[in-house]
Amino acid sequence: MFVNKAAVVGAGVMGGQIAQTIAAAGIPVLLKDIRQELVDRGLQEARSVTAGRFGALVQNGKLTADEAAAKTDAVLALIHGTTSYDGFGDVDFVIEAVPEKLELKQAVFGELDAVTPGHAILASNTSGLSITEIGDATLRPEKIVGFHYCYPAAVMPLIEVIDGEDTSAETLQAAMNFAQAIKKTPIRSGEVPGFVLNRILLSGLSEVWRMTEDQDLSIKAVDELIAGAKITPMGPYMLVNLLGLDTTFHVAEHMVAAYGPDRFYVHEGMATQVAAGKLGAKTGGEGFYKADGSAAATGGSKQPADDEIARLLELKVFAEAALVLQEGVATHRDIDVALMAGAGIDPARGMLPPFMKADEQGLDVVLERLEAAARKHGPAFAPPRILRRLVAQGRLGRSTGQGFYAYPQPDAVQPAGDDAVVQLETRGPVAIAWLASPPMNAIGPRTVEHLGKVHAAAKAGGARVFVIASANPQVFSAGADLKAFTTQDEDAGRGFIAATHALLRTLETDPVVTIAAVNGLALGGGCELAMACDVRIAAQSASFGQPEIKLGIIPGFGGTQRLPRLVGENKALEMNLIGDAISATEAWEFGLVNRTVVDHELLDTVLAWARRFAEQAPVAVARIKDVSGNSDLDAGIAAEQDAFAAVFATADAKEGIGAFLGKRKAVWSGT
Known part of the structure; x- marks a missing residue:
């Protein structure tokens, strides 16, 4: 399936940025909403993002101002705003980006099913709703797929491609190829609440929120401690402040409902701020932090006694990631990519995603830490079975040549020299x-x-x-x-x-x-x-x-x-x-x-085949x-x-x- 023309339904900030990513790849795109002022807002967001990107190249001396203006106009010329479904009769790929309400999304998909050609793939940017239930509103459930951007869509590389119960393999691969065509980094995820990124991040953040409120800790001090430990690129409260307290709050509520209060927790102070309309940077006002960057009065005043809150965040992120892997929701590679491309966990800055980090620390060491945390803090830290299995196999990480990943253990003398590729x-x-x-x-x-x-x-x-x-x-x-x-x-x-x-x-x-x-x-x-x-x-x-x-x-x-x-x-x-x-x-x-x-299991399987071949008559x-x-x-x-x-x-x-x-x-x- 080839994408020669695309469409985005829902023209807010997110929709405008999604349309921009498509147009920047040279693909014409329709941007639709129900009111012209919403369409105009999305178009303005697309213009702002595009101008900012080329403006940065002007500052770096890579473009002249005239060249940047021409390139900006060329991208924007590919985006057509509309309040109707005119022009949808020949689109190949549609991304829905309306508010996170199942009934609203189903209504939109029912409309799209009637106005788009039968070959068109209909994708939802939902951050956690059921792709299968959304697809039930159409006559083409095999062509329904999740296509979840991370905010801000124009900046963050990650797209989670989610297959519903009826999504065909062809649709899934076409969505992966489309994501790559628009210069994004796609991963595949099964259809579970929170998918990969939100489920793992919010599991870890739940422990931070719980400890912060139980111990009356200063959110600024917690942020500084965690950022200083290089577990995440910024403190968790600063991150939520940038993403939006309302979005995070609703997803957190969804996680508690899906997985229970032992594994997930909703920050009470966040609930209070959302009720008061204080949503963070996205509204230009107060949230966990004020507009000037100082901490708002949403938490306690005590300093953390030690780094336990940072260590528990790291352990909980790993434990949830291992469960996602164990359940077959995503591969260990895709999970690590999701944390790097969607949460800014950058190895170049001294941060490692969960499976790479566990392999470096030693899976036996991680197992011992989880067992100790489970004894002290409860079953939310119980070591997943897949971790116990790898430790029992002697697959302890880089030190043994294999953990979640395989690692070379080259011979002392190399035929092509020590610097061989x-x-x-x-x-x-x-x-x-x-x-x-x-x-x-x-x-x-x-x-x-x-x-x-x-x-x-x-x-x-x-x-x-x-x-x-x-x-x-x-x-x-x-x-x-x-x-x-x-x-x-x-x-x-x-x-x-x-x-x-x-x-x-x-x-x-x-x-x-x-x-x-x-x-x-x-x-x-x-x-x-x-x-x-x-x-x-x-x-x-x-x-x-x-x-x-x-x-x-x-x-x-x-x-x-x-x-x-x-x-x-x-x-x-x-x-x-x-x-x-x-x-x-x-x-x-x-x-x-x-x-x-x-x-x-790739290297284990390959070595099993190799041993069998080695036994045969030469x-x-x-x-x-x-x-x-x-x-x-x-x-x-x-x-x-x-x-x-x-x-x-x-x-x-x-x-x-x-x-x-x-x-x-x-x-x-x-x-």
């Missing part, structure tokens, strides 16, 4: 080649050289199985290093392509069995590297794609040849011509991957590999190399790569 780890007859080229494991000449050296060393050392895994917890490989292509002359570029093809053919034809452990994005050259392996095992949150067409080029490392052999000619042609990513589930359905597994394995792929692949590869070289020399290729590197939209000339 591919590191070798030997586990008996199994060799693991860890891709370690941050931030995206781009495949360039150095990667190919080092992977070749690691493979040769593993084979010389008697390895029976060669696993390719990623040291990056989010990405397998996002593709070829385009900067390397643009800085090489034609001969060097051809040499790099030839060396890459030679390496991939070695992986295919060598008697050593190869397994790709795909933990995240496998795009372009990353997907082609995985396809050259004998077996591909993917985490549930992994995705695969050949996006080269969007850059004006074609796959260069075998994507036009290996992909149809795996998924069939029709699906391969579709993927290569469209360039959108597909989910791990769809990849499995079409035969691109052999298995999908829950994310935190000569038989070699012969099976030799004859199984006995087709004229070399001729296809040769043709692909010639085509790639010809296409890469075109003006469109230069434009596509230049636009990608310059973070702008490409303009194709057809030459």
Whole structure:
């Protein structure tokens, strides 16, 4: 499903910012509300955000004032305000952003169902209401999805994509692709109260609120303590003041009703402020803090005796996150991404999201801390079963090479040197080649050289199985290093392509069995590297794609040849011509991957397969590999190399790569 035109229903501050994010990606968007003054407010918000963004580039010397004004006008020209449903007959994706009342949302969705084409996806920006119940108001429940922005929508990267009971896999993937197209960071969430971000954050904040009121603590002192401990980017009361006390209050009430008062709590002072209309910064007035930044008279005056309130916040956030994982609501990777992209938990600023932090601290240590907290503070801190299971397995985190994430434990001597971007780890007859080229494991000449050296060393050392895994917890490989292509002359570029093809053919034809452990994005050259392996095992949150067409080029490392052999000619042609990513589930359905597994079990599963392969008769394995792929692949590869070289020399290729590197939209000339 492709989005050529979108719409936003509900033109407040949030709706205006949502429309701006879509228009900024070059997609026309309708912005509708029931009254013109509301539409005007949304349009003004979109203008303010757009002008502010380009104005910042003027201050940085990257744009002139005239260029900024022209770019602002270009974005705003794509947003059309309306008080009717005129123009909705050809929209592809609608985001509803009306107030959080189920009956109102159902009424809007019933109207949208009648005025939009049957293929259109209808999405709700709800922060916690049931997607299934909202979809019940339509005749297309399979095309209803949650699409939850974080406030402020124009700034925060996160979008939670929520599937209702009837949401189809195609709708879910289309929503994920649309979120990426508008430069957002999507995660998938099951349909539970609070979804991922609000549920986890409010669980932790509940303990802060409870202790603050029980101990008559100063909210300013609590904020300073927690911010100083680098658990969150700002104190929790300051955060609520910025988000809006009314929004937080209503979501907190919803959490208490859904999960009970032992796990969630509503701050009494917040309830009082909301009743008095003191909603924080969003209304320009008083909330937990006054407009001048000083604390309002909403809390006590005592100073925290120690850092217990900060430690309990951290433990409760982890405990709730582990429950979200344990229930299958979201993967550990998506949960950590949600906290980073939606709550500003930034590793670069010394903060880590819950699972990364637990792995660093040691899961056995976290288990002991939770058990102690449960004895003192009650069952809300009871250690989740999944934590006990990992500790029982000896998966304690980075120190043991595996916790929630897998961590390289490279051999003392590295075939490609200590600064290699591919590191070798030997586990008996199994060799693991860890891709370690941050931030995206781009495949360039150095990667190919080092992977070749690691493979040769593993084979010389008697390895029976060669696993390719990623040291990056989010990405397998996002593709070829385009900067390397643009800085090489034609001969060097051809040499790099030839060396890459030679390496991939070695992986295919060598008697050593190869397994790709795909933990995240496998795009372009990353997907082609995985396809050259004998077996591909993917985490549930992994995705695969050949996006080269969007850059004006074609796959260069075998994507036009290996992909149809795996998924069939029709699906391969579709993927290569469209360039959108597909989910791990769809990849499995079409035969691109052999298995999908829950994310935190990926390495365990891969090693189990590797041990089985290592037990097989070596000569038989070699012969099976030799004859199984006995087709004229070399001729296809040769043709692909010639085509790639010809296409890469075109003006469109230069434009596509230049636009990608310059973070702008490409303009194709057809030459």
